[in-house]
Amino acid sequence: MVGGDGTPAGTGFFVTATVPRPVQRTHLVRLGIGSLLIAAAGFAVSGLSRLVVSTDTALALGAPLLLIGFFLAIVTFVLAALLTAGVLEIEERAEAPEEPP
Numbered sequence: 750m751v752g753g754d755g756t757p758a759g760t761g762f763f764v765t766a767t768v769p770r771p772v773q774r775t776h777l778v779r780l781g782i783g784s785l786l787i788a789a790a791g792f793a794v795s796g797l798s799r800l801v802v803s804t805d806t807a808l809a810l811g812a813p814l815l816l817i818g819f820f821l822a823i824v825t826f827v828l829a830a831l832l833t834a835g836v837l838e839i840e841e842r843a844e845a846p847e848e849p850p
Contacts, residue, residue: 784824787817
C-alpha cells in the first residue's frame with residue numbers, strides 16, 4: 750500500500766523507531782539529588798512563609814516546588830526501573846582524552 754506522497758504506508762515519522770541514547774550515571778544521580786533538594790525547598794518555602802502570610806497562602810507558595818520535586822522523583826524511579834530491566838543502558842562518564850607530551 751502506498752501513501753499519498755508516494756512513500757510506502759507505515760514508514761512515516763511516527764512509525765520509525767529510534768535507538769535511545771545510553772543514560773549517563775551522573776544524570777541519574779543529579780535527578781535524584783535535585784528532586785530531594787527541590788522538595789526540601791518546597792517544605793522550607795511553605796514553612797517559612799507561614800511566618801508572614803496565612804497557612805493557605807503558604808501552602809500555595811510551596812506546592813509548586815513540592816510537585817516539581819515529586820515529578821523528578823518519579824522520573825528518577827522510572828529511569829532506574831528501566832535500567833534495572835535492561836531496557837536502557839547506563840553509560841559511565843567519559844573521561845577526557847590525555848594530551849600527548
